[in-house]
Amino acid sequence: SQQGEEDPQALSIQEGENATMNCSYKTSINNLQWYRQNSGRGLVHLILIRSNEREKHSGRLRVTLDTSKKSSSLLITASRAADTASYFCATPGGNFNKFYFGSGTKLNVKP
Amino acid sequence: NAGVTQTPKFQVLKTGQSMTLQCAQDMNHEYMSWYRQDPGMGLRLIHYSVGAGITDQGEVPNGYNVSRSTTEDFPLRLLSAAPSQTSVYFCASSYSPGSPTDTQYFGPGTRLTVL
Numbered sequence: 001s002q003q004g005e006e007d008p009q010a011l012s013i014q015e016g017e018n019a020t021m022n023c024s025y026k027t028s029i030n031n032l033q034w035y036r037q038n039s040g041r042g043l044v045h046l047i048l049i050r051s052n053e054r055e056k057h058s059g060r061l062r063v064t065l066d067t068s069k070k071s072s073s074l075l076i077t078a079s080r081a082a083d084t085a086s087y088f089c090a091t092p093g094g095n096f097n098k099f100y101f102g103s104g105t106k107l108n109v110k111p
Numbered sequence: 112n113a114g115v116t117q118t119p120k121f122q123v124l125k126t127g128q129s130m131t132l133q134c135a136q137d138m139n140h141e142y143m144s145w146y147r148q149d150p151g152m153g154l155r156l157i158h159y160s161v162g163a164g165i166t167d168q169g170e171v172p173n174g175y176n177v178s179r180s181t182t183e184d185f186p187l188r189l190l191s192a193a194p195s196q197t198s199v200y201f202c203a204s205s206y207s208p209g210s211p212t213d214t215q216y217f218g219p220g221t222r223l224t225v226l
Contacts, residue, residue, distance in 0.1 A: 030211040042115075042201055042217035043154070050211045088153055090215075097142065097161055097208045098169060099215065101153035 004089050004102035012108040019076040021105040023089030024069075030092060032065055032072050037086045037104070046087075047074075081111045113137050117202050117218035124192040124225045132187040132221050134202030140216075142208045143185040147171065147198040148220075154201060160185055161208070192225045199223070 004025035013019055025032070031050045035043040049056045049065045049072065056063045062075040076083055086104045093100050118133045136143065144159035146169075156169030160179040174196060176188040185204075189196060202218040 030209075031213075033214060035215075035217075040220075042219045043203075043215075044217070045214040048212060048214055092208060095209065097167075098156055098159060099144070099203075099208070100156070100170075101146075103151075103153045 004091055004100060006087070006089060006102040006105045008105060009103070010106045010108070012110065013079060015079060015081055015109055015111050017079055019079050019083070019107055019109070021074050021087055021107070023072045023074070023102050025072075025089070025091045025100070025102075026070065027091065027093045027100070029067070032063075033090045033099075034061075034063060034072075034074050035088045035090060035101075037088065039085070043088065076107075079107075079109045081109050083107060084109045115202055115204055115216050115218035117200075117221050119221060120219070121222050122224070124189070124223065126192060126194060126225060128192050130189050130192065132189075132200055132202075132223075134185045134187065134218060135183050136185075136202075136204040136216070137183065138204060138206070138216065139182060140204035140206050141182065142206070142213075143179065143202065143204045144169070144215075145175070145177065145185070145187045146201045146203065147196075148201060149198050157187065157200075189223075194225045197223060197225045 033048045034046045060077045088104045115136045145157040146154035158177040160166045200221045203215040205215045
């Protein structure tokens with residue numbers, strides 16, 4: 001499989017704490033994307049980082065990318081109960097016209 | 112804009128039945144794709160299309176057919192349903208998947224159960 005792997009598979013934290021999840025991938029990429037999925041819903045795009053970028057911020061989200069290690073991390077700062085969801089990384093493969101998703105990190109933020 | 116729409120939301124089939132899952136987008140996106148998501152797992156690509164008249168296989172294409180006669184619509188057909196096809200199916204679209212800044216928009220999903 002060309003899917004990435006996220007780690008940890010599950011994460012439980014208190015509101016206000018930071019949450020870090022990691023993604024490793026196998027193929028060459030031109031970008032890496034993070035998506036969120038609330039229970040029973042479709043996926044929502046969070047942030048995209050290009051292969052020539054090392055770090056990107058969007059609100060409380062911080063993404064890093066290390067192409068030499070084929071890995072990325074997503075940091076959510078000052079988490080809220082509303083951040084409870086599953087988080088997936090996605091990378092383009094083939095001629096960049098196929099997207100491969102990791103197995104996801106299930107985040108539970110306790111109020 | 113309605114974005115990406117999928118019908119039906121829920122469906123129960125018996126083994127051997129056929130059906131079509133509908134997907135439509137109103138964003139004039141060239142790229143559309145179908146994924147399945149099994150419990151506790153990520154999304155696996157079934158088929159995708161880079162434009163009207165052009166389709167190709169993803170990771171798990173067996174048992175499914177697609178066609179793309181218009182830019183807006185990308186139906187997924189189950190030829191002879193099997194219990195292994197019980198899953199949640201998501202349709203997605205994007206403007207230009209080869210672009211380093213392109214992102215995907217997802218539909219709400221179709222929950223399919225095959226008995």
